[in-house]
Amino acid sequence: MTYPILKIANLQKHFGNHQVLKGIDLEVNRGEVLVIIGPSGSGKSTLLRCLNFLEEYDHGQVLFDGQLVGYRIAPDGRLLRDSARRVASIRERMGMVFQSFNLFPHMTVLENVIEGPVVVKKIKRADAERDARRLLERVGLGNKIDEYPSKLSGGQQQRAGIARALAMKPDVMLFDEPTSALDPELVGEVLEVMKALAADGMTMIVVTHEMGFARDVADRVVVMDDGTIIETAPPARIFSNPSQARTVEFLKRVLH
């Protein structure tokens, strides 16, 4: 079954007079790992943040599992803001991992991970804790369960962030430059967790500057520049035989 879990059509977004997304069309299939690369300021993160409506888009559509994200369509065809409840219920099904981790500093690692399941999904605390322990074991934090985030390294914080997102049992995981804030020696441990997740069949959309990860793990690579998608192809083709001059130029810069 390869019907797309996410379908993005003519997505546009302005910040004031500046148009950051100039009509994005993209489909993401279940189980697919999609990696988005491109120069800074090309709109990669904004695109990702529009998918779970952390950023409001102003034109076009994001369809998640057939549902329009963030808006409903009025009888006359205009887009109306959707209810907070529906927006929240869609976000529940999309995990997100942030560049700056954004763990809740007043909670321990375990409390961070069970927060969503207990408060949003109303799962019993004991059950949520059992799941959380298993998840934290899986990301290699079994011995950090009761620590506060400030006591962890960046790599450990990001793995906790991944566990927190996974705890909601999402259909899709969104990664917004998950390793960009990390010291170089800590990048590997986070990428390992992400690779394992991909191998388990998780649908992933990853904005990153880690070209090695794109080459090894992505099913398709999307190259963005200046608010548009300039090329979409399997990594083998992007890295060996890109069709666009701007892709060549970008890769030359990031691959030295």
Added chain:
Amino acid sequence: MGYVWDFQTVWDYRQVFVRGAVITAELTFWSTIIGTVLGLMLGLMRRSTNAALRYPAAVYIEAFRATPILVQLVWIYYSMPILIGLQMGNIASCAVGLGLHAAAYIAEIFRAGVNSIDKGQWDAARAIGMRYPEMMRRIILPQAVRRMIPPFINEFATLIKLTTLGSVLAVNELLHEATNLINNTYRPLEIYTAVAIAFAIMIYPFIYASQRLEQHWRVRS
């Protein structure tokens, strides 16, 4: 010129000080309650995306911050019966006036505290499907309250001292009682000294507790 201090007089009239301090404590208690509840509401309204909530809150806050509290107290005392037909006693009127005044400042403390929380915390809370009330209660306020405690204690200490303005409404708070006493005993220096010490005794424990709490939180995070 050797001034002969005479604290015996103060001791002899200690009942007067206690009586005044009780009124001061009552005024502080009620005005803090009114100020905190109303202040939280105003602070939330001020942050609202709904202009019909935001503008009235802004007007209220700026009006109370831009006018003298002495004028506010007298104005409330005389206008309440006319405007809403509510005749309050001196003490109640003073407590309400102080509370309405404190609310403006507490609203700003609240707003500043909430605004100081990193945008990433809101993103993370939304991303796991939280809606506004749970996000506030579980993620934002627990962090913001820690930052609000020092300015809140500051405001509270100010409020205790502002109760001395109750004398313009003939409220028998600590300073008013002391002034009456001076007129009878002609011992202003000793009595004002005692008043100062009495206020310090009431206020300092809160400052100390606030410092300890900050320390506790710093150690934990």
